[in-house]
Amino acid sequence: MIVILxxxxxxxxxxxxxxxxxxxxxxxxxxxxxxxxxMDIGTGxxxxxxxxxxxxxxxxxxxxxDPGTEYSLFNFQHDCYRAYDEIVAHGxxxxxxxxxxxxxxxxxxxxxxxxxxxxxxxxxxxxxxxLDQLSEMLAKLKKLHNHTDTESRERVLRAIEIExxxxxxxxxxxxxxxxxxxxxxxxxxxxxxxxxxxITQRLKERLENGMIEEVQRIVDRGVSxxxxxxxxxxxxxxxxxxxxxxxxDALFEELNIAIHQFAKRQTTWFRxxxxxxxxxxxxxxxxxxxxxxxxxxxxxKI
RNA sequence: GGGGAGAUUCCAGAGUGGCUAAAUGGGGCAGACUGUAAAUCUGUUGGGCGACCUUCGGAGGUUCGAAUCCUUCUCUCCCCA
Numbered sequence: 001m002i003v004i005l006x007x008x009x010x011x012x013x014x015x016x017x018x019x020x021x022x023x024x025x026x027x028x029x030x031x032x033x034x035x036x037x038x039m040d041i042g043t044g045x046x047x048x049x050x051x052x053x054x055x056x057x058x059x060x061x062x063x064x065x066d067p068g069t070e071y072s073l074f075n076f077q078h079d080c081y082r083a084y085d086e087i088v089a090h091g092x093x094x095x096x097x098x099x100x101x102x103x104x105x106x107x108x109x110x111x112x113x114x115x116x117x118x119x120x121x122x123x124x125x126x127x128x129x130x131l132d133q134l135s136e137m138l139a140k141l142k143k144l145h146n147h148t149d150t151e152s153r154e155r156v157l158r159a160i161e162i163e164x165x166x167x168x169x170x171x172x173x174x175x176x177x178x179x180x181x182x183x184x185x186x187x188x189x190x191x192x193x194x195x196x197x198x199i200t201q202r203l204k205e206r207l208e209n210g211m212i213e214e215v216q217r218i219v220d221r222g223v224s225x226x227x228x229x230x231x232x233x234x235x236x237x238x239x240x241x242x243x244x245x246x247x248x249d250a251l252f253e254e255l256n257i258a259i260h261q262f263a264k265r266q267t268t269w270f271r272x273x274x275x276x277x278x279x280x281x282x283x284x285x286x287x288x289x290x291x292x293x294x295x296x297x298x299x300x301k302i
Numbered sequence: 303g304g305g306g307a308g309a310u311u312c313c314a315g316a317g318u319g320g321c322u323a324a325a326u327g328g329g330g331c332a333g334a335c336u337g338u339a340a341a342u343c344u345g346u347u348g349g350g351c352g353a354c355c356u357u358c359g360g361a362g363g364u365u366c367g368a369a370u371c372c373u374u375c376u377c378u379c380c381c382c383a
Binding site for chain 2: 008031032033042043070071072073074075076077099100101102103105106109111112113116145147149151152154155158159161162192230231232233234235236257258259260261262264265266268269271272
């Protein structure tokens with residue numbers, strides 16, 4: 001497997017598909033939002049990029065669930081392994097490509113994650129407890145990393161559910177899966193300032209190309225604004241705009257900033273991966289697509 | 303032409319004599335994060351390691367001490383002509 005990663009607006013897909021065309025690859029998308037059908041413009045899902053010189057490049061984990069459906073880390077890892085197996089069975093090269101750091105890492109480092117079903121009995125028992133009590137309980141089950149674990153009731157409940165399951169069925173947590181060791185991990189690098197410019201430019205285009213209408217369509221299909229806002233960024237801000245909670249100018253300005261900040265968080269994650277011993281080969285974003293692909297192909301031959 | 307308001311650290315915006323390198327918010331920067339991750343959360347933000355040094359439009363003054371008071375200059379905004 002080859003991995004291609006990078007923050008948003010750095011042109012990962014074009015490189016991955018072009019690479020796939022030259023080495024018989026298939027793409028596995030590692031993007032937490034492109035899994036949703038109909039969320040296209042806002043997620044930068046451009047299926048035309050999967051056609052290289054008249055040849056369709058097979059892709060996986062894009063358009064696999066409807067908006068509103070739960071899709072989490074476990075689902076991703078599970079689906080990713082399945083896609084990987086399929087691609088290998090075709091005799092092709094899996095190319096994992098995306099910007100969702102947690103998702104990428106769950107595969108690269110083979111996080112042991114098992115399917116943890118809803119535990120209604122447990123939830124009923126926890127029902128009367130306060131958020132503080134729940135947090136205390138969770139603290140006994142696992143090492144809390146920061147407030148993130150204990151900010152919302154929903155989150156703490158799920159965490160307790162998972163930890164309880166792990167405690168009760170330790171044998172299921174054993175990861176039988178053979179770790180997929182990527183041949184190489186490539187990252188696309190631009191200066192932060194350049195990334196910001198690219199994001200702003202891209203946002204203008206998205207707004208001109210029907211992003212607002214796209215979100216409206218999702219609303220029309222019955223997805224709540226509350227749900228939409230949890231998808232963050234374009235979906236959150238456009239949802240607020242559609243509800244008249246934001247002017248058009250505020251939509252542009254605030255969303256733009258939010259995406260800039262997101263790109264920063266992504267790079268923080270990639271740096272963290274490197275600190276944890278994952279080596280990433282950075283490709284200069286200003287090179288042409290062909291140059292980057294050539295660079296990748298050359299480095300794979302060595 | 304007449305009258306009024308104002309110029310504060312990247313931005314907005316408090317601060318009206320010592321407790322002020324200066325509230326707060328935004329932005330920036332750095333970070334945490336194995337089940338919402340495009341989420342959620344934390345730290346930091348004039349310079350220097352430091353006794354210290356340079357900041358609140360410019361210049362001058364009052365005072366033991368000024369972003370805060372006085373004089374003057376420059377610029378901006380509003381109202382009336």
